Amino acid sequence: MSKLVPDQADGLRRLLAQSSARVIAIAAMERRQGATTAAMNLGAALAHMGKDVLLMDEHKAGANSVCAAWSVDPLGTLADVASKRLTCEGAAAQTECGVNVLPALPGGQPDYTDPRLFWDGGVVLIDASLDSAGHLSPLARMADELVVVLQPNPTSITATYSGIKRLHYAHALRQLRLLVNGVADPEAARRLMANLIDTGSRYLAVSMQPAGWVRADPHLQDARRLRRTVVEAFPASPAAVDFRVIGAGVAQWPWRPAARPKDAEPTPWRPDALAPQQGQEERQSRVHSSGHH
Template identity: 45%
Template sequence: MDKFVIDQAEGLRRLLARVGSRVVAVTGGAGAPGRTTTVVNLAAALTEQGKDVLVIDECLGPRSVCTTLGGVRGAGNFEAVMRGEMALADAVGRHGLGFSVLAASRENRARYTGAQLQKVLAGPADVVLIDAQLDAEGALSPLALHAHDVLIVMRVCAQSITDTYASVKRLHFAHAIGQFRVLANQVASVEEAQSALENLAGVASRYLSVTLESAGWVAADPHMPRAVRLSRCIVDAFPSTVAARDFRHLADALPHWPMRPAVSSRSPGTSRLLGAAAAAAADAFVSTVAGVTSAPEPAHAGWRADPPAQRPTTQPA
């Protein structure tokens, strides 16, 4: 009996042993669905829970992770890591909340093979969050192809939902990705968010044979623009707000997502034109969501302060 208990304990230890980092590529459709602010707030929430988090900033420029956070010193040593001149631990910038940031421009990433890029993912981090930049064809970078999960951020309006569907199509045909996670952002109504996520999942399943799993939602919160102006995470600046609690729900759930192989290890995608039925799916989907959204909103730069809505303070994990 004692041996049976010891064997069970040893098996559990092996099961729970961490094997490498959990890599999540976070992206979104056209416009400003809130991909970058999702990355930094999720990083803050995971760090708050004791996780070692590395953020890789692929989308350099005025709306990059580093710019959103007011500048993170020492985050631009990507090439030094790739050349073997610096260890990853010495090359990253460290945010005041405890997570690390590494900037990786398109030009830098293009010079290296997938095996070489693995160097930046082989460190001690529990979770690596990539603010993923899609190319002109809507495909992931060679670095983001190491992700175990692709999380797509969308807003609950007709234009953003349609853009999300288009991103799913491109990513699916480029990389043969069969499962995505979708996060509804800046949500005014939980019921509308749930309905939009369910409708989107149904259309993707019907036309693409793709599984879309809900990652939950983040409330529209008037404190978010203020946090952005302060170059801070709402999780840290306004921890009692509904949006901050929603990011913590997401951070709670992420470690329990089923661990899938990295995108790069799955079957290669096929480059082909979509058939008429698949192309018509976007029109079908707009009709499907018409009952749960207002008129399409134009793409916008930055966060919009939606009015707060009455909603539960908790949501399912």
């Protein structure tokens, strides 16, 4: 009976939603964690499942951007769509696997530009870029879900927890999902996520849920060289299997209320706000970095 009530509430939110599009922001708290690769592969996995996928890229054009990695050249940007100079379909470039790619550099369009207004149905993925203060863009803050990508090493774990704490105080962030990348031992990844989930709940009152993990796989580099995702190029590889599992799980994620545009101005984060807990958090972070409960 306890499961029936959340299911009914979830169904009611779907009925009341103005758009059936699910918006998911994917971000990392530091560079080189594989967030862009995760966004691309999750997009490919969802497209192969028959979903209409729009991938919005907040990063500057360059060798590591989504457009460069997929070797596509969109005709416009989110700013063009927001100003109605182009339709979303006209501005975006479609990849061979069916994912639509649209550059969305922060600051190029009004802060209240909601992708649900021009992408009704399917899934919108945002390859989110943190600003100089480590905050999310207004676009990313409109997402139904935030997926934080991290690596299973002490440096990444510490940076991820610090970044989540920063986002919590900047945006009143209360929920997110964790995706562990480059995993050698799935059981260790499970323990890592369990530890972070416990810490976030205990010290920040942030609800964290596992999105899944992706195994370390040399095919990822091979796919990158071919300008494709591992899901497209090597569908039987371990990483491709993991991305498809995560993609299948997206359909089971409960619908949550999206952030309102009026939340666009972040409140300042004061590092001294939780000074009495600092020692406890640092000890807890060291325990998690070592992989023990």
